[in-house]
Amino acid sequence: MLMSTNLLLRDLTVSLGGRVVLDGVDLTAHPGERIGLVGENGSGKSTLLRVAAGLLAPDGGEVQVPPDLGYLPQDGGLDPTATVGEVLHQALAPLHEGVARLERLAAALADNTATAGEYDAALAWAQAHDAWDADRRSRVAARRLGLQDLRPEQPVSELSGGERSRLALAALLTRQPSCLLLDEPTNHLDDEALDFLESALLGLPGIVVAASHDRVFLERVCTSVIDLDPSHFGTDGRGGRRFTGGYSTYLHHKQAARRRWEEAYEAEQDERASLETAARTVARDIAHGRAPRDNDGFIHHFKGSRVQDTVRRRVRNAEQRLAALDRRAVPRPPAPLTLTGAFDEQVRAARVRARELAVHGRLRLDRLDVEPGEKLLLTGPNGSGKSTLLGVLAGRVRADSGTVDVQARRVGHLPQDVRFRDPGRSARAVFEAAAPRRDLAELGLLPPGHHSRPVGELSLGQQRRLALALLVAGLPDLVLLDEPSNHLSLALVEELEQALRDTPATVVVASHDRWLRGRWSGSHTELGPA
DSSP states (O other): OEEOSSEEEEEEEEEETTEEEEEEEEEEEOTTOEEEEEOSTTSSHHHHHHHHTTSSOOSEEEEEEOSSEEEEOTTOOOOTTSBHHHHHHHHHHHHHHHHHHHHHHHHHHHTTOSOHHHHHHHHHHHHHTTGGGHHHHHHHHHHHTTOTTOOTTOBGGGSOHHHHHHHHHHHHHHHOOSEEEEESTTTTOOHHHHHHHHHHHHTOSSEEEEEOOOHHHHHHHOSEEEEOSOOTTTTTSSSOSEEESOHHHHHHHHHHHHHHHHHHHHHHHHHHHHHHHHHHHTTTTSOOOSOOOTTOHHHHHHHHHHHHHHHHHHHHHHHHHHHHHHHTOOOOOOOOOOOTTTTTTOSSOOEEEEEEEEETTTEEEEEEEEOTTOEEEEEOOTTSSHHHHHHHHTTSSOOSEEEEEEEOSOEEEEOSSOOOSOTTSBHHHHHHHHOTTSOHHHHTSSOGGGTTSBGGGSOHHHHHHHHHHHHHHTOOSEEEEESTTTTOOHHHHHHHHHHHHHOSSEEEEEOOOHHHHHTOOSEEEEOOOO
C-alpha cells in the first residue's frame, strides 16, 4: 500500500470465501471530496473500505492512501479493554503533540537550529487539523453525540453497541484525519447527532468516503456517489459507477440508465429475432424456383445462379451480424427488486382501536384510531414505545392496562430484530413452511444463490429480506413495519415505500428514516416518553 495525498484504488479485485466481491473496481478521491458508497447488501461496500484502511489485502489492483487515515467500522472497532477516557485521549494525543512540536520548532527556528521548511510543514499540519481547538471539539462531539453521561473510567466493554459506535465517531471527528473511511456512520444516531455529524463532515478539508443507506446523509453530505451494483450502462449512463451529485440526482440518473439498459436489451432481442428469421427464410423470400418460359432455359440457369449467390450472401450476412451481436451482447437486466403490487390481492383492509394503552416502563398511549386503508407513521425518540406499540398490535406484546381492538384477518409484522427459530434450516425451507402456495424466487427479494443457505449464515440484510418475503407472502390486511429501511438496500427501500403507498392494506410504520419521514403522505402520530 502506497502513501499519497489522494485516495486511489485502481482495478481492485477481492474474493472472499470463493466468491468474487469486488471485480475491477476503481475509486479516486481528492481532498475536499466526500464520496458515498451505495449498493445492494453484499455488493462489497464494507470490503472496499477495509481494503482502503489496510485491514484486507486485495487479490489484485493498486492501493494508494493518505498517511493520516481514520476508519470507522460498523461496530466502532474499539478495544473493549480500553476506557472511555483512554479512547478520547488517544484521539487528542497526536493533536496535542502537533501543537507541542510546532512550539519546539518555533523556538528552534529562533535559535537557527531548525529550518523554515520543517516549521512550515508542522504549521500546515496543525492548521489542517485545527489542533488548537481539539479539546473543545472533543467536548462538543461527546455532548452532541449523546455521550456526556459516560464516565472516563468506564470500560468500553460495558457500553452498548450504539454507545461504542458513537464514541468511536466522536474520537475520529475530534482527530480530523485527512482521510475518513466511514461504514454506515449514521447508525445509532438521533436527529441532533445526525445534524452534528453532517455539519462536521461538511467542514472537513480532507477526503471522506462513507458507505451509507441514509438517503438524507447522501443528499446533504456527498459530492459524488459510487454505486457498486453491476449495471450495463453504469450509474453515469456511460458504463461508469460514479456520479457527481447528491442522492436525488444520482437516483434520477440511475433510473434513466436502467431504462436505457432495458431499451437496448429489447432492441437487441428484436434485431436478433429479425436476423434469425432472415437466416432461415431468405431463400424462400426470393422467387427463383419458377419453371423457365419457352426459349429462356439458359437465361433462367444464369439468373438462378445469381439468385443462389444472393441467397447465400444474405444468409452469410445475417449470420455474421448475429455473431457480432453475440460478441457485444447486452446482458439481460436483472429483474428489479419490487414489491409494487405485492399486496393487491387484499379484499379488505384492517381497523385498529386502542384506548388508555400502557406497558409499564415502555409505552403509554391515550388513544389510537387507524381506519381501513390508512397509512400511519409513528415517530418519537428512542424509548417512546414505537416498537412496543407495534408488538402490541401484532399480538406479540401484552399490554398491562387499556384496551386494543385489531380487526384484521391477517397481520404482517416486520420487527427491528429478525430472528428465526431454527438457524440451521435453509431460507427456502423456512419460506415454504410458512407460505406453501408462494414461490420465494417469484418475489425476487432474496438472490437465488442464497435460497439453499442456512438462515443463520445469511447477513442481517438478507435475513431481513427473507422476513419481508414471508410478510408479503402472508397477504396481510394489517402491515406493521419497524424501521423498514434498516439493513435494506436503497433500491429495495424505494420499491417498498412505493408498495406501501399503493397497497389497499392498512399500514403502520415506525421509522427514524429522515428521507421516509420527509416524504410521508399519510397520517402521523408522535409518541412521547412512557
